[in-house]
Amino acid sequence: MMPNRFVFALLTVALLAGCATTPTPERQAALVDEARKTAGGLIQTLGGELQAAMRAGGPGEAIRVCKEKAPKIAADASQKSGMQVKRVSPKNRNPKGVPDAWELEAQAALEKRLAAGEKPETLDMYAVVNTWRGAEFRYAKALVTQPVCVTCHGAADSLPDVVKARLAAEYPNDKATGYAPGMIRGVLSIRKPL
Numbered sequence: 192m193m194p195n196r197f198v199f200a201l202l203t204v205a206l207l208a209g210c211a212t213t214p215t216p217e218r219q220a221a222l223v224d225e226a227r228k229t230a231g232g233l234i235q236t237l238g239g240e241l242q243a244a245m246r247a248g249g250p251g252e253a254i255r256v257c258k259e260k261a262p263k264i265a266a267d268a269s270q271k272s273g274m275q276v277k278r279v280s281p282k283n284r285n286p287k288g289v290p291d292a293w294e295l296e297a298q299a300a301l302e303k304r305l306a307a308g309e310k311p312e313t314l315d316m317y318a319v320v321n322t323w324r325g326a327e328f329r330y331a332k333a334l335v336t337q338p339v340c341v342t343c344h345g346a347a348d349s350l351p352d353v354v355k356a357r358l359a360a361e362y363p364n365d366k367a368t369g370y371a372p373g374m375i376r377g378v379l380s381i382r383k384p385l
């Protein structure tokens with residue numbers, strides 16, 4: 192066991208570090224700008240790959256893109272931007288796609304804004320949150336279901352047989368069905384410790 196005084200000292204250091212790194216408004220604006228660019232680039236790249244794979248080999252081939260390329264595209268975007276980029280959803284398909292508390296709240300808030308009439312393309316939000324490790328920049332962009340998404344995320348009994356079979360084999364705990372165009376499928380989540 193660590194002596195309490197030591198734990199207390201550590202906490203104090205962590206809190207001070209958190210305060211010291213709270214970004215200026217200019218720095219925050221730059222972070223938002225960078226996150227938006229990163230998110231936009233990733234959505235475009237992934238969308239392009241998905242469309243191309245659907246045309247070339249149908250949804251069976253496109254599942255491979257989602258499974259293998261989507262995490263790789265996110266990893267590339269992370270490396271390029273120095274921010275951590277991933278896709279999450281409260282009804283996740285990839286077992287690693289479980290949202291944390293901030294991401295859950297972000298999606299709920301974005302859903303409310305969508306219902307209130309905001310344009311789906313620009314639905315995003317950000318915050319600087321204090322954690323025990325210090326301040327962290329967080330960003331979430333809504334991934335809104337398009338007609339093409341329904342092939343693999345629509346009502347479970349309406350999916351093409353090849354998709355049903357691949358999902359049953361590769362994602363036995365899949366929760367990511369039952370979506371219609373216009374619903375928020377998940378969020379693109381970006382974070383950067385400050």
Ligand code: HEC
Pocket residue numbers: 241250251252253254257258259261262278279280282283284285286288334335336337339340341342343344367376377378
């Ligand atoms: C060809 C089938 C297919 C299509 C079409 C498709 N997806 Fe997916 N989606 C998947 C698969 C498979 C995964 C799991 C990928 C993985 O293993 O990381 C996934 C994962 C996701 C995730 C990550 C969270 C989770 O549930 O694991 C999001 C968000 C997502 N898809 C949104 C979309 C959106 C938005 C569209 C339309 C623009 C779309 N998908 C189109 C098959 C598809």
